[in-house]
Amino acid sequence: MNEFMLIFRHQDGGKIASPEQMQIWMKQTMEWIEGIAGQNKFVGGNGLQFDDSKVVRHNGVVTNGPFGEIKETLGGYVIVKADSVEEAVEFAKGSPVLQGDGNTVEVRKLAKGDGVH
Amino acid sequence: MKQHNLIPHLFRTEFSKITAVLCKYLGVAHITAAEDIASETFLKALETWPYTGQPANPVGWLYAVARNKAKNHVQREKLFAEKIAPHLSEPATNAQENILDLSDKNIADSQLQMLFTICHPCLSTEAQIGLALRILCGFGIDEIASALLSNKETINKRLLRAKGKLRREQPAIALPPAAEINRRLSTVLRTLYLLYNEGYYSESNENILREGLCMEAMRLTQQLIDNDLTNCPEVNGLMALMCFQASRFAARKSATGTMVLYNDQDTALWDQQLIARGAYYLRQASTGNTLSKYHIEATIAYWHTHKLDSEEKWQNILQLFDLLLITDYSIIAALNRIYALAKVSGNQEAIQSALTLSLTDNQYYHTLLGELFTGTDNAAANAHFTKALLLAKTTHDKTIIRHKMERILA
Known part of the structure; x- marks a missing residue:
């Protein structure tokens, strides 16, 4: 069993939806996570806030992030247990994040530290 | 993570509460800032609750976040006012640095x-x-559209x-003085009446949204009833009308x-509870000596519940x-009156009365005449339809x- 991180990328992180829409997404996200947790395959996760976000550049310049020249913003991540990347991809497909046009979920296997990844 | 039993419309309801308090707190010139702070509060919930579970007291959680965001906003504005725009004659915001009061009152x-x-x-x-x-x-904007x-x-x-207009006019966020309250109340009631009608008569196929508009108009009218200063007979008349209509x-x-x-x-399928509520408000409306159009329309609606x-x-x-x-002439009311006339005095008299209106470019006029001619002069009926x-x-x-035309042929 491997662990995979599902990383949510939003095309338009600055756009604010209606309260009702946000509540719908909230419910869908909770149900999606419960579905994974119900199979005992949910490890953890978190949302990433836009408050107090900065980007530190190589020359020490700090700018207000995450917006700027990058169009995509990271909205959050969850870590799941899966036998294969295919299974992790199936979990990712259920993410409500994908309802947003241009949004993506990146699936990455976590390095185990045993030298066999 | 077990609790996803969110209260229906929790965010929408709390948005309106938080935004109203913030508008009052920041001033009428800062409505957009108030909306943004409220929206960001829910965004924070969206980024947190799915992973940590819904907090034990969701509303309290939202208010704590909103208070904090309001405090930060005022501090930023203050910084702006002090350092960047010290020459401005008016302060950038008239908010005090007290804590945002999100009490029920x-x-x-x-x-x-x-x-x-x-x-x-x-x-x-x-x-x-x-x-x-x-x-x-x-x-949201999409939902309003x-x-x-x-x-x-x-x-x-x-x-x-x-919002630009309000920023320029700077009306106080306060109840109008007692002498003005009746005049201002009539504008408020007209807006609530139209808001309700948008929902009740709208062509939108989204039933939930349409009923939502009516429910919101009723909720806002209830707020007027709940306050002694605004609990006037007209308000109760409007509420009665809304209840009778909503019963269907x-x-x-x-x-x-x-x-x-x-x-x-x-x-x-008529909702008897709403009909009873309507009757209650109609009784409440029957005090004083004003007879508003809401009284009359509510009473018409009352008879329609028979x-x-x-x-x-x-x-x-x-x-x-x-x-x-006599009170409030409208073409629709005139056409509806003729329908009632037909029920009382027969179609022939109603046809004569309708023809005097001569609203030849009004579809409802022709639909009504079509109906009145149906059965006695189907050719005329068909021409009007x-x-x-x-x-x-x-x-x-x-x-x-088309449905009415098919009935002639049947």
């Missing part, structure tokens, strides 16, 4: 005061309805212009989602329409007219 007061601010005479009725939906009901059968850009522009929501919807007309409705066609019912409705035409069909703009109206 302040929420109710702020919402009621904002209702009067949004229904300020400096704004057009369209702008008032749009702002009320956004600020007092917590609807689809409820009002408009598009996002139009609604956005309308709201921006309205279930009966108006067919299984396929199309509209069922009054005559074809299953009266078992299932049986009796002479008494239609006699009363006819007299009420006569009264309504055909004209109505040409004038009708919406699919819904066209379907109804």
Whole structure:
């Protein structure tokens, strides 16, 4: 069993939806996570806030992030247990994040530290 | 993670509460900032709750976040006012650095005061309805556009212009002085009446959204009733009208989602509780010596909650329409009066009365005449329905007219 991180990328992180829409997404996200947790395959996760976000550049310049020249913003991540990347991809497909046009979920296997990844 | 049993419309309801309190706190010039702070509060919940589970006290959680965001906003504004714009004659914000008061009392007061601010005479009725939906009901731009059968850009522009106007006019967020309250209340009631009608008569296929508008209009009217200063007979009259009409929501919807007309409705589906509530408010309205159009329309609506066609019912409705035409003339009321006249005195007399109106470019005029001629002069009926069909703009109206034409042939 491997662990995979599902990383949510939003095309338009600055756009604010209606309260009702946000509540719908909230419910869908909770149900999606419960579905994974119900199979005992949910490890953890978190949302990433836009408050107090900065980007530190190589020359020490700090700018207000995450917006700027990058169009995509990271909205959050969850870590799941899966036998294969295919299974992790199936979990990712259920993410409500994908309802947003241009949004993506990146699936990455976590390095185990045993030298066999 | 076990609790996803969120209270339905929790965010929408809390958005309207938080925004009203913030508008009052920051001042009428900062409505957009108030909306942003409220929206960001829910965004923070969206980023947190799915992973940590819904907090034990979700509303308290939201208020704590909103308070914190409001504090940060005021501090940023203060910094701006002190360092960047010290020469400004007016302070950038008139908010004090006290804590945002999200008590039930302040929420109710702020919402009621904002209702009067949004229904300020400096704004057009369209702008008032749009702002009320956004600020007092917590609807998003998309939802307003689809409820009002408009598009996002139009609604956005309308709201921006309205907020700009309020920023320039700077009306206080407060109840008008006692001497002015009646005059200002009439604008508020007209806006609530139209908001309700948007929902009740709208052509939008989204039933939930349409009923939502009606429910919101009723909730805001209830707020006027709950405050002694604004609990006037007209307000109760309007509430009675809304309750009577709303009692037919279930009966108006067919299984396929199309509209069922009054005559074809299953009266078992009429909501007796709402009818009883309407009767209660109508009694409450019957004090003092004002007879508003809401009183008259509510009484007409009351008679429509009687299932049986009796002479008494239609006699009363006819007299009420006569009264309504004197109080507040409208073409629709005039046409409805003729329908009642037909029920009382027969189609021939109603046809004569209708022809004197001579509203030849009105589809409802032709639809009514078509109905009055049906059975006695089907050719004339058909001719009027055909004209109505040409004038009708919406699919819904066209379907109804075609349906009536088919009945002649059957």
